[in-house]
Amino acid sequence: MENEIREFIEYLHNVRHTSENTISSYHRDLVQLQDYLINRGILRWEEVTQDSLSEYVKALAEQHFAAATVSRHIASIKSFFHYLVENGNIENDVAEILKAPKVEKKLPTVMTPAEVDLLLMQPDAQSLKGKRDRAMLELLYATGMRVSELISLKVNDLDFRINCVNCSTGDKQRTIPFGQKAREALLDYLKTARDSMLHDHNEEVLFLNCSDGNSMSRQGFWKLLKQYAGKAGIKVDITPYTVRHTFAAHLLENGADLKSVQEMLGHADISTTARYAGNRHNYIREIYERTQKRG
Numbered sequence: 001m002e003n004e005i006r007e008f009i010e011y012l013h014n015v016r017h018t019s020e021n022t023i024s025s026y027h028r029d030l031v032q033l034q035d036y037l038i039n040r041g042i043l044r045w046e047e048v049t050q051d052s053l054s055e056y057v058k059a060l061a062e063q064h065f066a067a068a069t070v071s072r073h074i075a076s077i078k079s080f081f082h083y084l085v086e087n088g089n090i091e092n093d094v095a096e097i098l099k100a101p102k103v104e105k106k107l108p109t110v111m112t113p114a115e116v117d118l119l120l121m122q123p124d125a126q127s128l129k130g131k132r133d134r135a136m137l138e139l140l141y142a143t144g145m146r147v148s149e150l151i152s153l154k155v156n157d158l159d160f161r162i163n164c165v166n167c168s169t170g171d172k173q174r175t176i177p178f179g180q181k182a183r184e185a186l187l188d189y190l191k192t193a194r195d196s197m198l199h200d201h202n203e204e205v206l207f208l209n210c211s212d213g214n215s216m217s218r219q220g221f222w223k224l225l226k227q228y229a230g231k232a233g234i235k236v237d238i239t240p241y242t243v244r245h246t247f248a249a250h251l252l253e254n255g256a257d258l259k260s261v262q263e264m265l266g267h268a269d270i271s272t273t274a275r276y277a278g279n280r281h282n283y284i285r286e287i288y289e290r291t292q293k294r295g
Helices: 002-014 020-039 050-062 067-086 113-120 128-143 147-152 180-192 218-232 240-253 258-265 270-278 280-291
Strands: 164-169 172-177
Touching (some): 002 067, 020 050, 020 067, 113 128, 113 240, 128 180, 128 240, 147 218, 172 258
Antiparallel strands (some): 164 172
């Protein structure tokens, strides 16, 4: 059973070019399923039945996993069994009957413009680290890019002639404009801070660790964002996704069309972007309740 899981993971990596985060989730979910089946005397994938998979999903629900977590497990299982059929490992797709539970779609948390200003003011503009952090935060809010994209940027991805950044996710690329504030922060970082962080002058990555001159990690950026949010006294739970959601919501509030926002965010499906527009009134209510003191 382990061999088939390993081959599936290699297929996702080499053929489908699936993101590392998704591959990691699939692998974890399938190993958990494998352990469950082995404990019940099922030692080969050909022996798995619709009933055994249904019982497994039921067991997940009984362990009080969130609906979104159960849905992710089901997606992993369905994708894996589809692969097994296509690859000739099994004859029938016994996972096709599985149905994901309804997941309540929650409106993404969005910061007010005042909270954004407060957050972006926190880095110390006189220190090397502060200059880097200010440039990262300004660029993140100005473009709505993902953290994985932000920390992977290279210096030559920036085009100051037209104030744009070239952003890549896998084999997909897009160009996103940025404004004057981000431009100023980036130029200040490049002119007065980055060279002092360099250990290897051939390093092309834009944002560097202060200690070793290597590229930053996702965890490192999450940590500094949390620190600045706490320092600013912002009550909303701030994550990189919060900044991305805020970017989209503020664009739509100011009249941007859905298609343009979709392209800037890099959403494959416009329905993902439409969540921000579809929940516009809920967003306005949330902002009102957080900022109107008289209730």
